[in-house]
Amino acid sequence: MNLSSNGVAIPFSPALFGPLRATGTDDLPDPVALRERLHEDGYLYLPGFLDREDVLRLRARYFSQLPAGFLAPGTSAREGLFSGRVPEGIPEHGVAGHPAHAFVRSETFDRFLDDPRLRKLAADLLDGDARMLPRRILRHFHRGVRRASRAHVDFDYMNEGSPRVVTMWIPVGDCPPQSGALVYLEGSHRLPPEAYEPLRDTTDRPGDRRQICHDLEFTARSLDRRWLWTDFSAGDLMVHLPRIIHASLDATTEAMRLSIDTRFMRQSDAPDPRWLRAWSADDGA
Ligand SMILES: O=C(O)CCC(=O)C(=O)O
Secondary structure, eight states: OEEEETTEEEEOOTTTEEEOOBOOSTTOOOHHHHHHHHHHHSEEEETTOSOHHHHHHHHHHHHTTSOTTSBOTTOOTTTTBBOSOOOTTOOSTTSTTSHHHHHTTSHHHHHHHOOHHHHHHHHHHHTSOEEEOSOOEEEEEOTTSOOOOOBBOGGGGSTTSOSOEEEEEEESSOBOTTBTOEEEETTGGGSOHHHHGGGGGSOSSTTOOSSOBSOHHHHHHHHTOOEEEOOBOTTOEEEEOTTSOEEEOOBOSSBOEEEEEEEEEETTSOOOGGGSSOOOTTSOO
16 A cells, blocks of 8 residues: 655555554443543544445535536546546635535534434543534545645644543545545553654644644654554544544545544533634634
8 A cells, every 4th residue: 555644655564554443333332341442542443333324425415515527527426536626716625615614514414413322422431421512524635635634632722621522533435544544643642742742843834833743654653653544434433532643644546535523522521612613624723
């Protein structure tokens, strides 16, 4: 596999990559065991937790909002294949006027996320009444941009509220590594922040100290641990803790990468105020 992140290649080698541990969803462990596993690994990988058809329907709904010429000719919105050309005049992804901005404010999106199974899972993991924070992000990457999520921990983006948060990441479509899957740095939720502070100087985005690093090989070697990966299918769900280092790979396939990330916390905990508004890509949060 030829992989890169933000245009920087990373060899797909056993020294740098290992498998995510799956938690079977047919017979989900009891809440205590689930919480233990989440805190042990820093994540839960729940293959097939969501209904594949629901997820693919959502994919089709979003891609059908894109202007003509975005999708490869003769293909369906459900496939979400990139034509190789972004039509002129479309605003930046996720800002007002872009379809993703309207989509996260739509009834379709609300209905999809207002899933009692997600709420119950969040409540089990937080061991209390859970609420979803209103800032829910729709990410869409296609080949050619060589742009992905840099290595980071979520807490650095939401540090004005309680750290007792769980993030759910939902691939909206099949998402192998080459389509821009998320990868997790093994056991990194246990690292003290001082351990990765120096990595923030190696960056393609000076001026933003929140991200840790754009170079995933350098990150793995410096912290002496592997990136955990999998070949995501539509219907899979990832849950992670706010202190685990994660990043995404560049999308290089014809199939575009679409995903949602959404966060839950206990009703009684104080949220970071920046997460109480609907997401806009230019909201600075
Ligand atoms: O989807 C991505 O590339 C990043 C998502 C993320 O960082 C998260 O869900 O916390």
